[in-house]
Amino acid sequence: MAYQTSIVWFRNDLRLRDNETLFRANESSKTLVPIFVFDERHFGATRFGFKKTGAFRAKFLLESVADLKRSFQELGSDLVLRVGKPELIVPELARQVGADAVFFSEESTDEELTVERNLKRALHTHTIKFHTVWQSTLYHKNDLPFSPEKLPDVFTTFRKQVEKFAKVRAPFPAPKTLNPIPPSVEVGAIPTLEQLGLTSPTDDARAAIRFKGGEREAWKRLDDYFWKTDSLRRYKETRNGLLGANYSSKFSAWLANGSISPRTIYDEVKRYESERIANESTYWLIFELIWRDYFRFLSLKLGNRIFKKRGIKNQPVALSQDEEKFQAWAEGRTGVPFIDANMRELRATGFMSNRGRQNVASFLVKDLKVDWRMGAEWFESLLVDYDVASNYGNWNYVAGVGNDPREDRYFNPLRQASMYDPNGDYVRHWIPELSKLPVPLIHEPHKISPMESTLYGVELGRDYPRPIVRIKSAE
Ligand SMILES: Cc1cc2nc3c(=O)[nH]c(=O)nc-3n(C[C@H](O)[C@H](O)[C@H](O)COP(=O)(O)OP(=O)(O)OC[C@H]3O[C@@H](n4cnc5c(N)ncnc54)[C@H](O)[C@@H]3O)c2cc1C
Incomplete structure (x- = not known):
């Protein structure tokens, strides 16, 4: 020793x-x-x-x-x-x-x-x-086929190189027994939320999943998602979903504070592949963990650039810090149901799907023209799975100041709503005041006629806000 x-x-x-x-x-x-x-x-x-x-x-x-x-x-x-x-x-x-x-x-x-x-x-x-x-990563920093300063600018190049030249290390075993800590040490207690200046959040029955912290809970979730419900088998097809526990793994919160390691998840995917099935879905979960690695290594390479308004690209952006627009976005009352439903889910539960995050981030920056850092900080405050590198890295990408090879990517909320919430179930789940509206009005209540307004009992401006920006058509 x-x-x-x-x-x-x-x-x-x-x-x-x-x-x-x-x-x-x-x-x-x-x-x-x-x-x-x-x-x-x-x-x-x-x-x-x-x-x-x-x-x-x-x-x-x-x-x-x-x-x-x-x-x-x-x-x-x-x-x-x-x-x-x-x-x-x-x-x-x-x-x-x-x-x-x-x-x-x-x-x-x-x-x-x-x-x-x-x-x-x-x-x-x-x-x-x-x-x-x-x-903290799937691939160890020292196993990368380049030094972290030479990290490729584009994700796909990074992914192809690590997949070809690096190996994921085997997980380390847990200790079996330990000596007691010296008796002179005062152990201390876990503070309460109140002592940390917070009040306990209320459980919302509409939440996709009830996140509970800890290594045991992380393994329970993995067991559930992989082995009990066999959801991993269809991950690639379901991962853009919006409703329910199993459209995606929900591992993010446990990964963020390290209750489970990405290597362990990788190991379990390999076991699943040998015992059940190896398909595009099993690969895709690993693919997403490589995205996580990429943002982590990017933060190591670029330091504070990921937090700057001009972002990774150091590109000037004309964005305001309009308080009113920001508040409407944060509170889910922009008048665009697909955006509002996602923002209400975040506020009520601390979670939002990846599809939702991309859309609301794009909306804040590209439609409302509000400083993306306000959105990133709102996420930082609310997300149960907040991870510095993943959050700021993704915001850079969506805000158009990241290394996205697809220049100026824009998520049209109406088009996205029709693709990912075709029947309006997600909007109805989070905006009950619109629940009587049929498709397509559920996504475009601003088009409601006086007759429909009487028929469905929804009056714009009273029951639900008018859109705060002009909504581009879905085409
Ligand atoms: C604007 C924005 C902000 C985000 N902020 C965070 C954040 O603070 N913390 C966070 O963990 N993820 C963040 N993400 C990435 C992604 O949305 C979440 O990781 C994912 O929705 C979590 O759900 P899941 O665990 O069910 O994901 P799955 O689809 O089951 O993916 C499995 C794991 O892969 C990783 N992963 C998946 N997608 C991404 C991605 N785009 N970038 C990095 N890692 C990914 C996560 O660790 C995730 O748990 C953000 C995405 C956007 C667009």
């Missing part, structure tokens, strides 16, 4: 299985002191004044940490909990227990890297060693 005592600082890697950081710490240390710090800055406000972590994700995080704590207790150890700044708290704990080293997982974006740098500096001052592990 290299070390008597090591600290394992948990970040977005809230799991025991396939946690290389934990594995490395455990193989080289007699005693581990695992710690999670609720970073007080994550519960402040964003630049545009939204809560940086809204109630949906905060609740999911509390559940995830509780689950991890239970897992450590079952192994004979425990998870130390604090609220504050990790770069101050972790070195302090290390000093208190006389730790030889601190282990933690690497992140890729600015705020997280700043914390890492400050932590390393503090540890250096106290001559405490540190070890960092890259483990």
